[in-house]
Amino acid sequence: MIIITNVFGTEFALKRPVTLDLESPTLRDVLVALQRHHEGPWKRILKEDLSLQEGCVVLVNGRNIASLEKLETEIHDGDEITFTVLAAGG
Amino acid sequence: MKGFCGKLLEIDLTSGKTKNTTISDEIVEKYLGGRGLGARLLTDMVPAKTDPLSPENVLIFLTGPLTATMVPGSSKFVVITKSPLTHGWCDSYSSGRISVELKKVGYDGMVIRGKSNYPCYLRFDSKGVELREANLIWGRDSFETEKMLRESEGEAPVGVSSIGPAGEKLCRFACINSDLYRQAARGGVGAVMGSKNLKAIVVKGKKEVDLHDRKRLIELNRENYQRAKKSVVAQARMKYGTPLTLNITHTGGILPTKNFQFGTWEKALGKIDSVGVYKSTISHKACLSCFTHCGMITRVSEGKYKGSELEGPEYETLGMFGSNQLIDDLPAIIQANILCDKLGLDTISTGNVIGFIMECFERELISSKETEGVEIRFGDSEASLAAIEMIAYRQGFGDILAEGVKAVSERIGKDSDRFAMHVKGMEFPAYEPRGAFGSALSYAVSPRGACHRRAWPPAKEILGNYPPYTVEGKAEMVKGLYDENCILHSLLVCDMPAKFIPLSQDDYSKYFEAVTGEPVSKEDFRIIADRIETLIKMFNVREGFTRKDDTLPYRTLHEPLPDGPAKGQFIGEENLNRMLDEYYELREWDRLGIPKEETLKKYQL
Numbered sequence: 001m002i003i004i005t006n007v008f009g010t011e012f013a014l015k016r017p018v019t020l021d022l023e024s025p026t027l028r029d030v031l032v033a034l035q036r037h038h039e040g041p042w043k044r045i046l047k048e049d050l051s052l053q054e055g056c057v058v059l060v061n062g063r064n065i066a067s068l069e070k071l072e073t074e075i076h077d078g079d080e081i082t083f084t085v086l087a088a089g090g
Numbered sequence: 091m092k093g094f095c096g097k098l099l100e101i102d103l104t105s106g107k108t109k110n111t112t113i114s115d116e117i118v119e120k121y122l123g124g125r126g127l128g129a130r131l132l133t134d135m136v137p138a139k140t141d142p143l144s145p146e147n148v149l150i151f152l153t154g155p156l157t158a159t160m161v162p163g164s165s166k167f168v169v170i171t172k173s174p175l176t177h178g179w180c181d182s183y184s185s186g187r188i189s190v191e192l193k194k195v196g197y198d199g200m201v202i203r204g205k206s207n208y209p210c211y212l213r214f215d216s217k218g219v220e221l222r223e224a225n226l227i228w229g230r231d232s233f234e235t236e237k238m239l240r241e242s243e244g245e246a247p248v249g250v251s252s253i254g255p256a257g258e259k260l261c262r263f264a265c266i267n268s269d270l271y272r273q274a275a276r277g278g279v280g281a282v283m284g285s286k287n288l289k290a291i292v293v294k295g296k297k298e299v300d301l302h303d304r305k306r307l308i309e310l311n312r313e314n315y316q317r318a319k320k321s322v323v324a325q326a327r328m329k330y331g332t333p334l335t336l337n338i339t340h341t342g343g344i345l346p347t348k349n350f351q352f353g354t355w356e357k358a359l360g361k362i363d364s365v366g367v368y369k370s371t372i373s374h375k376a377c378l379s380c381f382t383h384c385g386m387i388t389r390v391s392e393g394k395y396k397g398s399e400l401e402g403p404e405y406e407t408l409g410m411f412g413s414n415q416l417i418d419d420l421p422a423i424i425q426a427n428i429l430c431d432k433l434g435l436d437t438i439s440t441g442n443v444i445g446f447i448m449e450c451f452e453r454e455l456i457s458s459k460e461t462e463g464v465e466i467r468f469g470d471s472e473a474s475l476a477a478i479e480m481i482a483y484r485q486g487f488g489d490i491l492a493e494g495v496k497a498v499s500e501r502i503g504k505d506s507d508r509f510a511m512h513v514k515g516m517e518f519p520a521y522e523p524r525g526a527f528g529s530a531l532s533y534a535v536s537p538r539g540a541c542h543r544r545a546w547p548p549a550k551e552i553l554g555n556y557p558p559y560t561v562e563g564k565a566e567m568v569k570g571l572y573d574e575n576c577i578l579h580s581l582l583v584c585d586m587p588a589k590f591i592p593l594s595q596d597d598y599s600k601y602f603e604a605v606t607g608e609p610v611s612k613e614d615f616r617i618i619a620d621r622i623e624t625l626i627k628m629f630n631v632r633e634g635f636t637r638k639d640d641t642l643p644y645r646t647l648h649e650p651l652p653d654g655p656a657k658g659q660f661i662g663e664e665n666l667n668r669m670l671d672e673y674y675e676l677r678e679w680d681r682l683g684i685p686k687e688e689t690l691k692k693y694q695l
Contacts, residue, residue, distance in 0.1 A: 008337040009326045012365050044322075055322040057553050062342040062525075062655030066555030082341050085326045086553050088589030089546045090335035090405030090520065 001077040003030065009085035010044050010056070027060060028071040030081065045083045055085050091115045092302040093155045093605035094123070098131075099197045101212065101219065103286050104145055104204030108219045113198055119608075120694065123154030123198060124582030125181050126622040128170030131201065132179070133625060138632050142174035142278070143260060143285040145205035151192070151251075151291070152199035154582030158190040158299045158379065160311050161601050162318075162591070163584025165189050165378035167199075173277040174285075175262045175439070175494050176515040178630045179537045180277035183579065185377040186268030188249030194295025202286060211239070211252075211290040216297070224289040231255065231432040232267035239292050252290035253280040254434025256482040260284050261492040263439035263517070267431060271385075271401035272377075275436040277516060277538055302607035310600055315381050318591045324382060327590045328374065331386040332405035333367040339409070342552035343654030344525035346518070347413040348468060349445040350511045350645060353522045354654035355413040362412040366420050367403065375401055382587045388424060395421040403427040403437075406542070409520025410441025415448060415474055422471035426478060433482035442517035443495045444477045446510055455504050462486040508644035513540040514635070523646055525656030526551040528564040531669040534640045535568070535683075537626045543579075545571035549589070559656060561665045565672030573619035580622060621693035624677065624685045628695065637683045640670055 001020055007013040020033050031050050035042045045056045050071060052058065058065050059082040060073050075081070098111045113127070121127045128150055140146045150170040157164055167189035173180035192199065195216055202212070206221065209228040213220045227235045232254040239250050250268065257264040257280030264280030265273040274280075283289075301307060318324040326334060336358060339345040343353040360366055367388060376383035389399040403411075403423055411417060411426045430437045448468045450456040458465045464480070464487075466473045480488025490501055495517050499510035511518040516539020523530035528547030533540040545568055551558040556567060574595070578585045581598060588598075595612050602610050630639075641647075642661060650658045674681060678689040685695075 006341060008364060009330070009334060010322065014337075014359055014365065053322065059341060059552070062552065063558065064553055064555060067551075067557045080341075084338065084341075084553075086323050086549070086590075087334045087338055088323065088327065088549065088586060088592075090332040090339075090409075090542070 003075060004078070004080040005034070005040065006080055006082040007041060007084070009087060010041050013040065015080070025075050026071065027058070027065060027073040027075055027081070030075050031071070041083065056083070057086055058083055091118055091155070091606050091608060092300050093159065094118055095193060095196050095198045097197060099200040099214070099219065101200060101202050102204040103202060103206040103210070103221070103288060106221055111201070118155065120618070121622060122577070122580035122618060123157070124152050124168045124580040125170070125576060126580035126618060128152050128168060128181060129622050129625040129629065132170050132172065133629050135201065135203070136172055140172060142172045142177060142282060145203070145286070147172050147282055149202040149279065149282050149286065150199060151188070152582070153189050153192055154580055155606055156581045156583050156601060158193035159301060159605050160307055160379060161583055161605070162311070162314065162380045162382055162587040163377065165380065166582050166584050167192070168579065168582060169266055169274040169279040171279055171282045172633070173516070173538065174260070174281045175278040176539045178514060178633050178635055179626050180279065181538060181579070182266070182274040182276045182279045183543065184266065184268055184274035185272045185584065186249060186251060187247060187378055188251050188268055188291065188293050190378055191247070191249035191293040191295045193299050194297050195293055196295070196297055202288065205285065206287040209287050209289055211292065212288060213292040215294040227289050228258065229255065232434050233270055233432050235290055236267070236270060239290055243292065243294065246294060249293040250290060253283050254432060254482065256434040256492070257281055257284035258289070259482065259484045259492070261435065261481060261484065262494045263436045264434050265436045267434055271431060273431065273436070275438065276541070280434050301605055303604045306604040307601070310604060311381070314591055314593065314597070318382055321591055323590045323592070327384050327586070328382060330364040330368055331384055333364040333408055335405040336363040336408050338548065338552060339521065342525060342548060342558070343651070343656040344522040344529070344548065344552065345413050346409055346520050346522050348416055349414060349449040349509060350518065350522055351449070352653045353525050353651050353656055357418045358413050361418045362408050362420050362423060367408070370420060370424070377584070380584070380587065382591070384586055390421040390424055393421055395425045398424050398428060400424060400428050400431065406520050407437040407441065410438050410445065411474065414441055414445040414520070416468040417471045417474065419471050422475070426471070426475055429475060429478045433478065435478065435482055438519045439494065439517040440478060440481060442511060443481070443491050443498060444474050446495050446498065447477070447491065449509055450502060450506055455502055455506055460487055511643050511645065513642065514639050516540050521548065522651070523642070524651040524659045524661060525654065526558045527561055527661065527665065527669070528556065528568050530642055530646060530661045530666065531564055531568050531673060532571070534642050534666060534670065535673055537630050543585070544575055546589070547571065559659050561669050565669050565676055569673060569676045572623060573616060576619040576622050577615045580618070617693070620677070621695065624679070624689060624693055625695055627679065627683070627685055628690070631684055637670065640683055642666060
């Protein structure tokens with residue numbers, strides 16, 4: 001499957017396609033795979049146990065995973081996973 | 091009370107007379123300063139149904155108890171008046187040295203009434219107040235005006251606020267400019283200043299603000315500075331500024347695109363977002379009295395606008411002149427921003443009005459015959475820049491555009507009101523509410539019209555744990571956000587450091603006590619916020635606003651968003667009504683949105 005990773009706030013890597021060898025994964029599976037097999041700022045955003053570093057957020061298709069199923073959110077082909085910070089207004 | 095000067099300067103421009111008005115400690119305890127004090131003053135000073143551009147309207151500049159202290163974000167002031175754009179309540183915030191100089195000259199603020207019979211500017215220092223002829227600066231832009239006035243004052247720091255040609259021409263969304271790049275932008279405060287024939291205000295102070303416990307204040311700042319250094323959010327904000335928000339709104343599907351037709355715009359990425367702006371950034375800048383430098387100075391390095399430089403553009407300008415007009419040319423947006431600042435226009439309302447007229451062109455509701463041959467079409471930055479000048483000088487069709495999007499749509503007719511994006515006559519800022527239902531409520535109930543400063547729901551609905559496409563719990567969420575910012579805007583401090591360091595109400599209680607010597611609790615703050623918001627509501631009720639004004643444009647209510655994560659979403663009358671009912675109930679207002687008798691008694695109003 002191919003997902004799109006989108007990183008901004010800490011550093012920038014906008015809308016990058018990433019191929020994962022996973023079937024019907026949850027977000028937890030995807031994050032583990034990203035940490036293990038793909039370069040990225042994962043340590044700045046995620047702790048070892050996949051909880052978030054302070055001030056960081058993960059969105060799936062534009063929504064904070066806290067309003068979805070958190071780490072158990074199902075990920076589908078083409079989904080966009082955003083890693084960013086709790087920015088504040090404009 | 092320490093921190094406060096305890097008096098306001100009142101100037102009647104008709105008679106040229108001035109007087110001092112005492113602000114009692116009791117008033118400060120009830121309303122703090124800034125927005126709260128302004129609510130009391132405007133209600134008491136402006137008779138009902140006053141024409142906002144008449145001499146009877148007042149223009150109130152206010153600071154707050156924390157202004158001109160070392161508290162982060164404390165060089166803010168608010169301009170309060172009856173809005174010529176909405177004919178209701180208006181509070182418009184800005185950073186600027188004038189806030190600090192006002193305190194240093196011994197005033198918490200000033201009230202300007204009447205109308206001078208000649209173009210003038212107001213100058214005061216510890217020796218007294220003078221009204222001076224403004225012949226040399228009238229007609230000049232805000233940048234020239236400020237530079238000339240600063241030069242005439244010599245080396246010493248001086249606060250200068252001025253209007254540009256748009257304010258002189260009574261454009262209903264004209265701003266007041268300070269320190270070149272900072273604006274009290276919204277609601278037409280610049281037009282009210284222009285209606286009084288007042289071009290500028292120059293203030294030069296000497297005194298230091300009397301602080302209760304300076305040592306404690308320094309200690310709190312040291313602690314909070316360390317927190318900011320460790321905060322990933324503060325660091326991101328100081329590095330990338332507000333343009334970072336564009337990446338968030340695009341990702342969340344709430345980036346206004348093509349006059350709020352769409353919620354995402356891929357072409358913005360890398361060009362007019364934080365990545366694009368960062369590439370053009372040459373330095374960072376902090377406001378006076380703030381250790382968080384979230385401002386950015388950008389410079390255009392090549393092309394037609396090579397050498398153009400400004401503090402900005404902020405997210406709002408990127409949204410309203412960028413995605414909302416389908417312009418992905420950052421140098422052109424920087425140019426638009428400079429032009430608006432110089433001519434004295436609110437970039438939000440100006441960008442919104444131009445986006446609206448672009449849609450009218452696209453739908454063939456209007457042609458170049460009516461716009462002096464200028465075709466104002468999506469994606470055309472040259473036309474957009476031309477429109478800015480037409481609006482500021484009220485040239486040709488610009489005379490109509492200068493009245494605001496509501497008035498323009500009424501003039502054009504043909505159901506164009508369905509996509510005239512405003513609330514109560516004030517133009518939407520750069521958040522598409524169909525992708526975050528709390529934003530819809532926040533816009534609808536805002537007493538000054540569509541406003542992003544009273545609450546920032548995307549923090550909860552895109553970045554937080556509130557599901558965005560439901561009305562469930564949104565009234566409570568919005569009230570909480572409103573109350574939080576009401577206190578910050580009354581103290582009066584910038585709400586940005588509060589969000590990104592972050593600082594809680596407990597932190598501000600500590601600052602308040604260090605400055606004034608008076609303890610204040612979270613519960614006190616809640617009561618004060620309820621009192622202030624209820625009083626402001628009463629002001630608008632008095633001016634004839636009803637529940638029907640707490641509404642949203644047809645597009646927001648009925649047209650499904652066609653793209654992005656929020657595809658298919660729209661607010662709907664039923665949802666809006668439910669949120670309004672719940673919000674009014676939490677405020678202890680009746681079902682028509684009118685504060686109940688017992689509520690007025692409870693808050694001693």
